[in-house]
Amino acid sequence: MSDTPAPPDTPAYDPAAIEATWQQRWADRGTNSPDLASGGDPYYQLMMFPYPSAEGLHIGNLFAFTGADIHGRFQRLQGRTVFEPIGFDSFGIHSENFAIKVGAHPAALTPQNVVNFRRQLHRAGLMVDWSKEVVTSDPSYYKWTQWLFLQLYKQGLAYKKAAAVNWCPSCKTVLANEQVKDGQCERCDSLVEQRLLEQWFFRTSQYAPRLLDNIATLDWSETTRQAQRNWIGRSDGAHVTFRVANAHDVTVFTTRPDTIFGATWVVLAPEHPLVAEIVTPARRAAVDAYLERTRTRDVVSRKVNKEKTGVFTGAVAINPATGQPIPVWVADYVLMEYGTGAVMGVPGHDERDFEFAEKFALPIVRVVAGADDDAHAPLTEAYAAKSDADLLVNSGHFSGMPVPQAKKAVVAWLEERRSATPVVNYRLNDWCISRQRYWGPPIPIIYCDSCGPVPVPEDQLPVVLPLIDDFRPDDSGISPLARHDEWYRVPCPTCGIMARRETDVSDTFLDSAWYFLRYPSADRADVPFDAALTRKWLPVTTYIGGNEHAVLHLLYSRFITMALKDAGLLDFEEPFTRFRAHGMIIRDGAKMSKSKGNVVNPDDLIDRWGADSFRTYLMFLGPYEEGGDYRDSGITGVRRFLDRIWGPVHECTADGAPDATVLRKLHATIRKVGDDLPALGYNTAIAAMMEYVNTMRASERTVHRAEVEPLLQLLAPFAPHMTEACWEQLGHTTSIFDSGWPTYDPALLVADVLTIAVQVNGKTRGTVQVGKDATQADVYTAALQDPVIAKLVVTEPKKIIYVPGRLLSIVV
RNA sequence: GCCGACGUGGUGGAAUUGGUAGACACGCCAGACUUAGGAUCUGGUACCUCACGGUGUCCGGGUUCGAGUCCCGGCGUUGGCACCA
Missing domain, CATH: 3.90.740.10 (Valyl/Leucyl/Isoleucyl-tRNA synthetase, editing domain)
Incomplete structure (x- = not known):
């Protein structure tokens, strides 16, 4: 952006080039793929995986991912082995409905969307281990979703019953109770009807007391815990x-x-x-x-x-x-x-x-x-x-x-x-997982006239979803797969006579109720999750996601984990040790939506400002856990901030000693940023770094290398590409993310001269400068030198209160 | 109706948890450098007042030397749940 003629030895800050270079290097060097088997001090940083829409990544997705990524990168700078995977929640009614709308096949559309999402996620500079990506609509994944169903079936936790269910006449499918709001379909707002259908259920209600009692042990956002309590009821x-x-x-x-x-x-x-x-x-x-x-x-x-x-x-x-x-x-x-x-x-x-x-x-x-x-x-x-x-x-x-x-x-x-x-009594119902739709994992059950319902033997999984053209649902309440004899007529696995497959597919929430178990073992075709890796990496250390999933997704995941524990397949029963809900990004005070025409396209912003500025700006909008109001004009301030670091890095000197005032501010900043990041206080951490840069550059002085080098480490989680480039410029040959986190010297935090506010009868009347070891009497004496204060304090004070280092309150 | 969160300049938001309200940034104003400025740099910017000074964190009370912060009562915004007995 800057046309300012730079000094001959300073290349302009060119985000597009730098970001492409470093993304390529990270990929080539495997920087973001930790050795899961041998890495010490494991930290599993999970973000809620997206549904790959045709529109591409929403700014809200990037807000969520960036915040999680910063947390992961910070943990890595703290010396932990951080595993930060991502995947795609590509099955489900969302994808299917969209395909129908544009007259395409979901099996053709989904891979395209995934490619686009992958491209956008790469551009955002996330520290994702791409070697462990999962795609829920891929047979290598849903094979294990079906396996999971069978494990629950074996334990008696999956059962079929005729039930009055919620039928959405527009989506033409059954909805879970939790997908019905005010008698309307949560997705399309159609009036929901009652229908009596045979459905598969999971016995979530059986786990209600445990799901409720465990909430007390979870380090989760309080709003989320409360939502779960209310839901379990x-x-x-x-x-x-x-x-x-x-x-x-x-x-x-x-x-x-x-x-x-x-x-x-x-x-x-x-x-x-x-x-x-x-x-x-x-x-x-x-x-x-x-x-x-x-x-x-x-x-x-x-x-x-x-x-x-x-x-x-x-x-x-x-x-x-x-x-x-x-x-x-x-x-x-x-x-x-x-x-x-x-x-x-x-x-x-x-x-x-x-x-x-x-x-x-x-x-x-x-x-x-x-x-x-x-x-x-x-x-x-x-x-x-x-x-x-x-x-x-x-x-x-x-x-x-x-x-x-x-x-x-x-x-x-x-x-x-x-x-x-x-x-x-508990309000929590059993979870209806049947969907009379096409785009999901077929439920692995075969109905035999003589044997009854027979589970598909595990060695015959996956039950592959056939590629059919007439996948549209109709009003019959019968799944599209039932129209295909060649698919659904199969021999009974037990007795061999002709039998029929279950033609319903399972709820998308089942796909996402276990994906975090799959990530570390995503490249294993022989098991859903490797025992040793799972023991080492799970439960998830920190999970960051939206509170719109406070109830369903998180509750289902907890239920599945408990059920697997009871089946002896896991040795823990709570999947997410720590969960933090991020806020929502709005624009002009309203949710971004196509109908309001206030959607921001992340690609355009990254093209114009660079991913580092974009990431940092998103985090600067407001407190991460509350969200913020996106304003177009604000990003210039953040871009300027990065520019103001780029210059000094390229022009700094290693001669002499760093300035004492700057150094004190630096150490205060290291402390502040180090305190803010674990608590997701991103906006205040950025403000603290801006303050530091203002101090460091005051009066256009030449910056010392020791003043700017630790700043790069503090900034690295926010602006990973730019700080890598600067780090290299300073002569380092390894990633800044393996350089550790700077430490601060508490002794340096105390200024030699303190400014003390002086109040008389509760009103601030002035300030005095005193040495750092001044006593109450010293401060009082100094205060009386101030003519304004002396005028107000004519008699012996009734009371004097001294808050060391902060203020003196005189009552007369 | 029930439960929760929130209410601070023109704007987004800070405030070490009871201690100088408005950090940081946007915007705006002025200046510098410029052929130019939607670039960069410097300074200013809560409100009233020429000033001295006064007033200010949704409103009204209270506690305290001191309240954005704590207590009581309103109002407003927002999220979740809702014929769950």
Whole structure:
């Protein structure tokens, strides 16, 4: 960029040439491919691998990768053997839908996209070990995804059941519950329908307590840990049994057993198996009509439109606390998939029940009251406040007891009468992994009329996804692969008679739930992951990624790891020791998107400014874990900063001694950057280096070699190419990344003269210069020399507070 | 509705965790060097005031010698969850 005539011996800083040169050298010399078997002090630096879109790398990808790369490079400068792999999450509905949209085949499009991504990632100067790349749609990878399915199957963790599932009519596939938001498809926003299909599930719910309890042991971003806790959704309560005349008992789940004296009805979910049994002949027609109505209602109006509906079954249950008969209703505000599919209606203390009671004129009884409330005043809304001072009322011999205590006491009392048991419930469901789509790993199961479902023998893996032209999904709910007899008709592995392959493929989240296990062993065709390498390199030391995967991807990965541990295939059960969520890059205060037309193309920016400036600028936008607002104009400042280092490196002198002031600033900077980098405080580390460069170059002085050389090491993680070139210019023949991290001398950090702020009655009135060993009395004496302060301090101060090295506060 | 995060100049953001608010950078203003400047360098830049001085970290209270930071009550922005009993 600079046209300034440089001194004859200083070549202009030309990022394009330097970056190409060093990327080539790193590749030729294997600089970024550590010896995984022999390298000491292993550090596994993982970044979330991208889905290779046709648009190429998004600026958000590069923000994420650069931050992770800086962390990895810093660890390497600290002397660790750093393994920083990357790959491509190339299977899945994203890739398939895009292929359909542009009329191409995903098997043709994906490799093109991967080539483009690889090119862009190389340009960004990441310290990636390209010899360990994985591509999830490659048979050499998905062979092991299928193997993984079989391991879970063997353990009884994979099972098939007919279930009401979420069907997206636009994507034409089943969606996991977690892919449905407000009754809409997370991907395309279509209204989701309910369908009853046979699906494969993993028993994630079985691991809920462990997945929850382990969270306490993880060094993860707090927001991510909280999101996982919420998702797993532990709630402590009780099962309470209600007698129903001439029928089975109804068991409900409640977290408020203390309110049972106020339960004035019981409700079953429409799908509850007992509905058919308890309904009285007189009410059967009405109930059947209601069930029919809910069945045909789509998920949206059921889950989003919260208008209460319901119907009385005619049955009567006995409240086990009061002994009173209460009606049994059916209503769709009760969900079959949670708890027991039945609840007790306590309108006084639950908003939903209150609404239901008002609509159907059911009795509302108050059984909890705040200390100052009248126990007999009618309720105008549900009283669900959770103050510990709330007391039970109208609750027999429990009246007057505080709520927390009553929760336990009531259950214990009912337990004695065999009407209740304490229960912990989790919100976490089993993971539906079936997808009625084409672009994924076929689920390795064969259905035989005489043997039933038979797993494909492991030595016959992979079940190769056939290259077919009519891969588009249709509305039948049957996978495209089912249209190909020649593929799906196979002999049964057990008995040899003609059988049928499973034609569904598995969820993309399964591909990514184990990829970190594959990386170190990516070049091994004989095993999914080598035992010795895995023991040495896993769990992942630091994982950096987006919080949009806080729940699904991270939870599934944790589940898979636990399942493999239980199968004896791993010796750890948490895959990611440390996880940090990076923030999001926005532009003009809004998310970048094509529709808003505010997308920034990374290729253009690297062409114009160079990867080093681009990387450093992205990290300078704001705190890494919070993200930042991308502004086009700001990158000039960072480019200028690099230019201002490039010059001195080429013109520095080794004669004489470095300047004392500069040296003190240098050591302060080494400390600051060394403290900031492990905590991902990239923006402040860059600011500190800028400050140092301003000091170093003050008054256009000639810079000493010892002033600039350590700076290159501090800057190297941000601007790897430029610092390598400068390092070479200073006469080094090996990579700067093998040069270690500079140390600072604490003795040099203390200035000889300190500036102390002086406050009088809390207001800053001036500053004084004192020697570094000055006492409170010295500072006070010095302060009184200041006429402004002397004028304010006319009497003996009431109080003097001295904060050593910082300020003196005088109270008069 | 529930849970969490956040609120600082024209802008992005700093602030050693209770100690001189606005580091660093963008932008802007002025100057230097220039045929030229969208290059480079130097200086200035929170607000009010000619000045002395005063006021300032969303608003209102409080604790403290001292509050951007801690406490109480509001308002706003944003992310997640949501008929989960």
